[in-house]
Amino acid sequence: MNIIEEAKQFFYSTIPEDAPITLKAHLEGFGSTLGYVLISLENSSVINEELVRAGMWLHDCGHYPLENEVDHAIRGEDRARSFLKNQGYNAILTEDVCHCVRAHRNNDVKPTTPEAKLIAGCDSLTHLIFAPYVDMVRIGLETGVKSSALEKLERDWRDICSFLPKDLTIQFSPHYRTWKNWIELRESGSN
Ligand SMILES: [Fe+2]
Numbered sequence: 001m002n003i004i005e006e007a008k009q010f011f012y013s014t015i016p017e018d019a020p021i022t023l024k025a026h027l028e029g030f031g032s033t034l035g036y037v038l039i040s041l042e043n044s045s046v047i048n049e050e051l052v053r054a055g056m057w058l059h060d061c062g063h064y065p066l067e068n069e070v071d072h073a074i075r076g077e078d079r080a081r082s083f084l085k086n087q088g089y090n091a092i093l094t095e096d097v098c099h100c101v102r103a104h105r106n107n108d109v110k111p112t113t114p115e116a117k118l119i120a121g122c123d124s125l126t127h128l129i130f131a132p133y134v135d136m137v138r139i140g141l142e143t144g145v146k147s148s149a150l151e152k153l154e155r156d157w158r159d160i161c162s163f164l165p166k167d168l169t170i171q172f173s174p175h176y177r178t179w180k181n182w183i184e185l186r187e188s189g190s191n
C-alpha cells in the first residue's frame with residue numbers, strides 16, 4: 001500500500017460509526033475538486049501530487065470528537081504525525097504532510113508550501129461547490145440561532161482567491177455571489 005491509500009484508510013478509521021455522512025462526502029468531493037484544479041494548473045510540476053493527496057486524506061483527520069474544544073487542525077496535525085511516524089515515513093515527508101493538515105484553515109498557521117496552499121484553496125473550493133452553507137442556514141432557521149454560514153462563505157472565498165489561480169477565481173465567482181445572495185435572503189427572512 002502507498003501513502004495515499006494508507007492515509008485514506010487512516011482517515012476513515014477516525015470517523016465514528018454513527019457519524020453523519022457529511023465528512024466522508026466532503027472528502028469524496030475534495031478528491032474531485034483537487035483533480036479538477038490539478039489539471040487546471042499551468043505549472044503543476046511544482047506540486048508533489050503524492051504529498052498533496054496524502055495531505056488531503058489527512059487534513060480533517062482531527063474532526064472527531066466534535067465536542068472537544070481543540071481546533072481540529074491542531075488535533076489532526078498530532079494524529080497525522082503519530083500515524084506517519086508509525087508507518088515509518090521519513091521526518092521530511094511527515095512534516096510536509098503535517099504542515100498541510102495544520103495550515104489548511106489558513107487561520108493561526110498560514111500555508112507556506114505549494115501543497116499546503118493547494119489544500120487550503122481546494123478545501124474552500126470544495127465547500128463552494130458542495131455547499132455546506134445550506135445545512136448551516138437550515139439548522140439556524142430551525143433553532144432560531146443565526147448561522148455562521150456567511151462567515152464561512154467569506155473565509156472560503158478569501159482562501160480561494162489567496163491560493164488558487166486567477167482563472168479559477170473568475171470561473172467560480174458566480175458560485176460565490178449566488179451563495180452570498182442566497183444566504184442573505186434566507187437569513188433575512190425575505191425568501
Ligand atoms: Fe477542516
Ligand SMILES: [Fe+2]
Nearest residue numbers: 026059060123
Ligand atoms: Fe476539509
